[in-house]
Amino acid sequence: MADAPTIDLQEVSKTYRGRVHALRSVSLQVHPGEIFGLLGPNGAGKSTLVKIMMTVVRPTSAVGTVLGRPVGHKPTLARVGYLPEHHRFPQWLTGRQAIDFAGAMCKIPRGQRIRRTAELLDVVNMTDWASRRLGTYSKGMQQRIGLATSLINDPELVLLDEPTDGVDPVGRREIREVLVRLRDEGKSVLVNSHILSELELFCSRVAILVQGTVVRQGSVESLTRESCRYEITVDGTVDQIAPLSGLGSVTTESLEGTAVRLTLQTRDPSDVQPIIDELRRNEFTIRQVAPTRDSLEELFMSSVTDPATGQTLQPGAGRSGRTHVTEFSGEATSEAPPPPPPPPSSSSASGETEPGGAS
Amino acid sequence: MTQTLALLHAAYRELNARKLFWITLALSGIVIVAMAALGINEKGLTVFWWQFDLALVNTQFMPVDVFYKIIFAELVVPYWLAWIAAILGLVSTSSIFPDMISGGSIDVLLSKPISRSRLFLTRYFTGLLFMTLQVTVFATLAFLVIGIRGGVWEPWIFISIPLVVLFFSYLFCFCALMGLLTRSTIASLLLTMLFWFFIFGINSFEGITMAGETANELSLELSQADLDEAVEMGDPIEVTEPLSERLATDEENLASWRFWNLIGYGIKAALPKTDETIELLSRTLRDKADMAAEDERESQGRLFGVTQRISMREFEERMTDKRDARGLFWIIGSSLIFEFILLAFACWLFSRRDF
Numbered sequence: 001m002a003d004a005p006t007i008d009l010q011e012v013s014k015t016y017r018g019r020v021h022a023l024r025s026v027s028l029q030v031h032p033g034e035i036f037g038l039l040g041p042n043g044a045g046k047s048t049l050v051k052i053m054m055t056v057v058r059p060t061s062a063v064g065t066v067l068g069r070p071v072g073h074k075p076t077l078a079r080v081g082y083l084p085e086h087h088r089f090p091q092w093l094t095g096r097q098a099i100d101f102a103g104a105m106c107k108i109p110r111g112q113r114i115r116r117t118a119e120l121l122d123v124v125n126m127t128d129w130a131s132r133r134l135g136t137y138s139k140g141m142q143q144r145i146g147l148a149t150s151l152i153n154d155p156e157l158v159l160l161d162e163p164t165d166g167v168d169p170v171g172r173r174e175i176r177e178v179l180v181r182l183r184d185e186g187k188s189v190l191v192n193s194h195i196l197s198e199l200e201l202f203c204s205r206v207a208i209l210v211q212g213t214v215v216r217q218g219s220v221e222s223l224t225r226e227s228c229r230y231e232i233t234v235d236g237t238v239d240q241i242a243p244l245s246g247l248g249s250v251t252t253e254s255l256e257g258t259a260v261r262l263t264l265q266t267r268d269p270s271d272v273q274p275i276i277d278e279l280r281r282n283e284f285t286i287r288q289v290a291p292t293r294d295s296l297e298e299l300f301m302s303s304v305t306d307p308a309t310g311q312t313l314q315p316g317a318g319r320s321g322r323t324h325v326t327e328f329s330g331e332a333t334s335e336a337p338p339p340p341p342p343p344p345s346s347s348s349a350s351g352e353t354e355p356g357g358a359s
Numbered sequence: 360m361t362q363t364l365a366l367l368h369a370a371y372r373e374l375n376a377r378k379l380f381w382i383t384l385a386l387s388g389i390v391i392v393a394m395a396a397l398g399i400n401e402k403g404l405t406v407f408w409w410q411f412d413l414a415l416v417n418t419q420f421m422p423v424d425v426f427y428k429i430i431f432a433e434l435v436v437p438y439w440l441a442w443i444a445a446i447l448g449l450v451s452t453s454s455i456f457p458d459m460i461s462g463g464s465i466d467v468l469l470s471k472p473i474s475r476s477r478l479f480l481t482r483y484f485t486g487l488l489f490m491t492l493q494v495t496v497f498a499t500l501a502f503l504v505i506g507i508r509g510g511v512w513e514p515w516i517f518i519s520i521p522l523v524v525l526f527f528s529y530l531f532c533f534c535a536l537m538g539l540l541t542r543s544t545i546a547s548l549l550l551t552m553l554f555w556f557f558i559f560g561i562n563s564f565e566g567i568t569m570a571g572e573t574a575n576e577l578s579l580e581l582s583q584a585d586l587d588e589a590v591e592m593g594d595p596i597e598v599t600e601p602l603s604e605r606l607a608t609d610e611e612n613l614a615s616w617r618f619w620n621l622i623g624y625g626i627k628a629a630l631p632k633t634d635e636t637i638e639l640l641s642r643t644l645r646d647k648a649d650m651a652a653e654d655e656r657e658s659q660g661r662l663f664g665v666t667q668r669i670s671m672r673e674f675e676e677r678m679t680d681k682r683d684a685r686g687l688f689w690i691i692g693s694s695l696i697f698e699f700i701l702l703a704f705a706c707w708l709f710s711r712r713d714f
Contacts, residue, residue, distance in 0.1 A: 056713070090369065090373060105473060
């Protein structure tokens with residue numbers, strides 16, 4: 001982490017036609033040897049940000065570097081691998097030809113391309129299909145070939161937009177293993193994905209983009225630190241628990257059957273001991289005591305929830321005059337203040353931010 | 360260079376994958392077979408083993424090699440290569456740019472270390488590959504037919520390759536720009552056809568007005584000669600006055616034709632010269648390859664309109680002189696300027712656009 005950032009973006013903005021603010025002063029750092037997750041609802045600007053780094057979209061303003069060169073520096077792209085979200089290679093090419101073409105476009109000599117193509121076909125488990133046309137491939141197979149094309153130039157930085165889209169669970173695991181291997185080789189990987197549980201498995205750090213603004217950035221651990229708590233499950237009802245005097249600032253919640261969950265916002269186990277004592281003193285049966293914290297999905301949901309209304313923010317880029325983003329604008333650091341409390345039953349509300357369409 | 364070769368290779372694979380490329384090539388083969396099936400002897404035409412006795416088309420009027428060169432330069436190239444094959448070429452290539460800039464496809468290309476302008480221009484030139492391959496195969500086969508059947512190995516036949524590709528490039532640059540603007544294959548193809556039709560209309564208009572101008576020039580010269588002769592002979596005013604009136608009418612008509620021709624010429628000057636570029640083939644073969652036939656039959660013909668005083672041959676010679684007076688720069692240079700402007704605009708557009 002002491003090395004210079006692979007991606008160091010400062011104040012990247014993109015406004016379409018002077019009205020649609022796809023990105024507003026986005027700052028973001030990705031370091032060598034880390035897998036960085038870029039999260040956000042549809043239309044948040046994730047793909048636009050990646051496209052700006054890959055020169056597919058021209059920024060309205062951008063200060064920063066990719067692999068130490070200014071954003072938009074074309075020769076640098078020879079050291080970057082990129083898998084677009086809905087990539088489309090010519091359907092008349094075979095898998096091998098598609099990878100070879102991508103290599104040639106990165107100016108890799110023919111001999112090296114042939115060797116590397118064979119290696120990558122093996123890595124993505126497509127050797128048996130290498131001589132068939134892409135038109136005959138399933139979505140998952142095309143995705144595997146897409147991943148191979150993005151790695152043909154042995155990149156120092158890999159940007160993947162929804163890499164596991166359409167891939168079966170076995171393929172997802174394989175892709176995950178490839179990403180982890182890249183990380184272990186000291187390469188940087190930036191992944192755009194909606195599959196938060198998956199990102200949680202391998203991302204060193206994440207940034208959450210909402211309406212063109214980074215509202216959270218940091219390691220999952222640091223971002224969820226403030227949500228650390230202890231949960232104690234006991235037999236009984238809320239009415240039976242409520243009269244107890246020694247529970248302090250515990251919150252209670254009825255569970256199915258005759259059980260109650262007590263939650264104490266603390267990271268210190270010694271804070272929990274008096275509560276356990278009090279419960280035992282009153283002869284409650286303690287079923288479970290567990291330290292817990294928000295999942296990435298809960299963190300994500302709290303980031304895309306308007307704290308004033310408790311409603312999830314509308315998908316799409318911010319337009320002039322919309323004010324949702326300003327409420328988050330001061331939190332765009334790795335040491336972000338605690339997120340607003342998740343709305344009731346937040347853990348099952350993720351579908352509300354997935355109205356379809358690419359972001 | 361690796362990138363350029365990769366793009367060319369990909370374009371070749373694309374053509375290979377398109378059935379229309381092979382269909383066009385097969386049709387070209389049929390045209391060549393038809394050309395080879397034709398023959399000429401002292402009695403007339405032959406088609407395969409059938410003999411058609413013709414008084415005006417036989418080896419007394421034109422040698423065998425000239426016959427084949429005329430078929431190639433006046434029929435096969437203008438009608439097959441410059442019309443039907445060109446349309447098939449446009450149908451085949453019009454999707455190049457809409458496909459390239461479609462979502463997912465353009466991301467892959469732009470994320471490579473190649474400048475946008477180079478990517479655009481390379482793709483443009485790979486689009487010309489269709490016509491280049493077609494014409495090269497066609498010209499080679501025609502060269503063999505003329506050599507085997509006509510007994511003359513004429514290398515100037517191969518001038519048709521750059522000329523037809525050049526002609527196709529005038530239309531393809533417009534098609535590329537429309538593809539970028541509309542992002543639609545169908546729209547770009549239809550707009551290109553419309554543009555071609557517009558050029559055809561302007562060419563026809565300019566040709567008609569040039570013919571009118573030429574006929575009236577000849578008529579005016581005859582009227583002037585008649586009047587001069589009458590004055591010289593000391594004819595009375597009853598004779599000279601109608602001649603003077605006719606002269607005045609001819610001058611008036613000529614001024615009118617000149618005006619409209621000037622307008623047609625002015626518009627045409629700014630557009631690519633599709634007809635003239637193809638006609639350069641005939642001109643070249645006439646000048647360099649002895650293609651001219653002894654065509655005396657027209658000498659007695661009289662021109663329509665304009666009191667039928669002008670011989671068709673004189674009129675055609677004057678028209679040919681006028682057309683031949685238009686130099687290479689006017690035909691190819693101005694067309695290339697048009698193409699350059701369109702490509703520069705398309706390239707600028709492509710370089711600035713977000714995808």
